[in-house]
Amino acid sequence: GAGVSQSPSNKVTEKGKDVELRCDPISGHTALYWYRQRLGQGLEFLIYFQGNSAPDKSGLPSDRFSAERTGESVSTLTIQRTQQEDSAVYLCASSLRGENEQFFGPGTRLTVL
Amino acid sequence: DAKTTQPTSMDCAEGRAANLPCNHSTISGNEYVYWYRQIHSQGPQYIIHGLKNNETNEMASLIITEDRKSSTLILPHATLRDTAVYYCIVRVGMSSGSARQLTFGSGTQLTVLP
Numbered sequence: 001g002a003g004v005s006q007s008p009s010n011k012v013t014e015k016g017k018d019v020e021l022r023c024d025p026i027s028g029h030t031a032l033y034w035y036r037q038r039l040g041q042g043l044e045f046l047i048y049f050q051g052n053s054a055p056d057k058s059g060l061p062s063d064r065f066s067a068e069r070t071g072e073s074v075s076t077l078t079i080q081r082t083q084q085e086d087s088a089v090y091l092c093a094s095s096l097r098g099e100n101e102q103f104f105g106p107g108t109r110l111t112v113l
Numbered sequence: 114d115a116k117t118t119q120p121t122s123m124d125c126a127e128g129r130a131a132n133l134p135c136n137h138s139t140i141s142g143n144e145y146v147y148w149y150r151q152i153h154s155q156g157p158q159y160i161i162h163g164l165k166n167n168e169t170n171e172m173a174s175l176i177i178t179e180d181r182k183s184s185t186l187i188l189p190h191a192t193l194r195d196t197a198v199y200y201c202i203v204r205v206g207m208s209s210g211s212a213r214q215l216t217f218g219s220g221t222q223l224t225v226l227p
Binding site: 004031033035042043045048059091093095099100101102103104105106107 | 145147155156157158159162202204213214215216217218219
């Protein structure tokens, strides 16, 4: 079946602009994660959605970052007033209910000039 | 989550079995061993997990020692496309409610040679 998809695959933006990244999880997966991965670094957790529960936003690095999820489907990650240090690959993952078997999308490579 | 130790890098000839070790001597009774890999410029990919019994799926086999202090991921017939960083993590199974975000260590860079 279809895996996790993300769009766009690449995004180049100017410092100070807002960007919106999209994630389509695997159908039926109630848990959705956003991570950030800087070049050569490990995964940095950003936010977690589980069903209709309040999201766990503990990993968001600043108030410029926000995310929404519509029911148990699409999620968008918004970065306002982008900074150069926001440049990274943003990865989305989903799992059936919150298990450790997470299925990742291909990521969105964000470059802030 | 228990700490894991993996070799920094390994080479394997194409078509041969790749055996990737992982030490997790402080694992507790309710913690599972999970393996992921990340191919260059791609997102991480779940491979396999187990608690105490050996496991096999279409991608790999997982051998866990009887004392559960170490494990080995086996790719039975490595191909060039298996070149990736392989991560072994140890953590409790599903727990409802709280986030179960993944944290990877440095992993093992497996290079499959032609």
